[in-house]
Amino acid sequence: MNEALQAYDVIVIGGGPAGLTAAIALADAGAKIALLARRAPYADNRTTALLGASIDLLERLDVWRRCADKAAALRVMRLVDDTDRLIRAPEVRFSADEIGLEQFGFNIDNRSLVAALEQRAGEMPTLTRYDDEAISVDPDGSAVAARTGQGQRLSARLVIGADGRNSLAREAAHIEITSRNLRQSALTFNITHARPHKNISTEFHTAHGPCVFVPLSGNRCSVVWVCAPKEAERLMALGDAELSEAAERQSHSILGRVQVEAGRHVFPLAIEWPRQFAKDRVALVGESAHVLPPIGAQGLNMGLRDAADIAEVVGESISRGEDPGATQVLSRYQSARRPDVTSRMWAIDIANRSLLSDFLPMQSLRAAGLHLIGSIGPLRRLAMREGLAPSWRR
Numbered sequence: 001m002n003e004a005l006q007a008y009d010v011i012v013i014g015g016g017p018a019g020l021t022a023a024i025a026l027a028d029a030g031a032k033i034a035l036l037a038r039r040a041p042y043a044d045n046r047t048t049a050l051l052g053a054s055i056d057l058l059e060r061l062d063v064w065r066r067c068a069d070k071a072a073a074l075r076v077m078r079l080v081d082d083t084d085r086l087i088r089a090p091e092v093r094f095s096a097d098e099i100g101l102e103q104f105g106f107n108i109d110n111r112s113l114v115a116a117l118e119q120r121a122g123e124m125p126t127l128t129r130y131d132d133e134a135i136s137v138d139p140d141g142s143a144v145a146a147r148t149g150q151g152q153r154l155s156a157r158l159v160i161g162a163d164g165r166n167s168l169a170r171e172a173a174h175i176e177i178t179s180r181n182l183r184q185s186a187l188t189f190n191i192t193h194a195r196p197h198k199n200i201s202t203e204f205h206t207a208h209g210p211c212v213f214v215p216l217s218g219n220r221c222s223v224v225w226v227c228a229p230k231e232a233e234r235l236m237a238l239g240d241a242e243l244s245e246a247a248e249r250q251s252h253s254i255l256g257r258v259q260v261e262a263g264r265h266v267f268p269l270a271i272e273w274p275r276q277f278a279k280d281r282v283a284l285v286g287e288s289a290h291v292l293p294p295i296g297a298q299g300l301n302m303g304l305r306d307a308a309d310i311a312e313v314v315g316e317s318i319s320r321g322e323d324p325g326a327t328q329v330l331s332r333y334q335s336a337r338r339p340d341v342t343s344r345m346w347a348i349d350i351a352n353r354s355l356l357s358d359f360l361p362m363q364s365l366r367a368a369g370l371h372l373i374g375s376i377g378p379l380r381r382l383a384m385r386e387g388l389a390p391s392w393r394r
């Protein structure tokens with residue numbers, strides 16, 4: 001038990017990719033940071049399609065060079081209507097070179113990304129790591145205290161809740177969330193395949209959700225297969241040979257013969273957003289602030305923008321001699337995050353609902369929308385640019 005009180009500018013709770021990035025960005029912005037996060041191997045085989053602005057941030061924070069060799073460039077994104085409905089959307093092909101880019105971003109396994117973030121965090125002189133978990137967070141008027149499982153007492157002017165879906169920090173600040181169970185699950189696994197993917201990510205839109213094949217380095221892809229929870233359970237229970245066959249069938253053999261690699265996970269899908277992004281000396285980043293279905297690769301990309309924004313707001317407040325946990329500072333963070341998160345949640349929710357809908361006019365509307373995007377160049381380019389980052393940030 002160590003009861004001595006340790007004082008910081010900011011305590012970051014949670015060592016997932018969003019929390020680590022926030023801790024590094026805050027330390028880089030001049031704040032004295034405590035990172036309260038258990039050191040544990042990353043638990044699943046998820047990968048992240050990191051879009052351009054996320055790569056720029058990771059480069060600026062001196063993280064990207066440590067994991068870039070594990071990533072695959074994403075140059076083309078294809079959306080294929082794989083429903084057997086009467087009205088089907090035409091295939092839409094987004095190509096990075098159409099908007100003057102070499103690639104939209106890079107797909108990387110979260111394990112490699114988190115390892116690179118951990119390495120960078122370990123080098124920062126103003127960042128102290130507590131290999132522990134928070135068991136309580138107590139904001140009061142002038143400071144916020146956190147207690148760790150091993151009895152450490154920490155104090156700061158601001159806590160960053162990067163502690164994921166069941167955030168203790170969010171609960172401590174009495175921030176309510178709206179949550180909707182989507183009654184869909186995502187099965188994730190990686191494959192090796194016979195034909196090259198040519199850096200093309202392909203989304204097959206089925207009546208139960210998208211099944212996406214996202215390039216990894218070499219002749220490998222990560223698969224995110226969104227389907228009804230029962231179907232996800234069934235696929236999860238298949239032997240390797242049967243799942244390889246099912247994935248090859250679902251990919252319409254565009255990648256040739258498919259072989260699944262070891263490791264699969266199922267994620268029940270939900271959509272969640274908070275009433276506030278910051279309150280009572282607690283600011284939320286990553287999944288404590290927003291949970292989305294894996295459509296359009298937005299979740300962690302938004303989490304990294306949370307990290308960049310909180311670092312900017314806190315860095316400015318410290319350089320002006322302000323209290324980084326003061327209400328006016330937190331409202332700057334809230335104003336920066338709300339439009340981005342709300343607009344993306346709305347767009348992804350509509351995209352998901354329109355795919356699942358049995359309602360014929362909705363299916364026609366979706367097909368017409370995709371037809372317009374696919375055939376009108378300026379509209380397609382606008383969709384690509386907005387998908388990469390909100391226009392007001394460019």
Ligand SMILES: Cc1cc2nc3c(=O)[nH]c(=O)nc-3n(C[C@H](O)[C@H](O)[C@H](O)COP(=O)(O)OP(=O)(O)OC[C@H]3O[C@@H](n4cnc5c(N)ncnc54)[C@H](O)[C@@H]3O)c2cc1C
Binds near residue numbers: 133
């Ligand atoms: C199938 C799937 C595919 C996805 N694909 C993409 C994609 O291509 N692109 C994209 O941008 N996003 C994607 N996402 C979203 C992305 O995976 C998440 O946004 C991201 O992993 C969330 O990171 P996080 O750091 O916010 O949360 P987490 O990774 O959940 O980290 C939270 C951390 O906090 C810790 N913690 C919890 N409580 C405490 C406590 N009391 N004290 C200390 N630590 C605590 C936990 O142990 C954990 O380490 C996908 C999601 C899914 C489900």
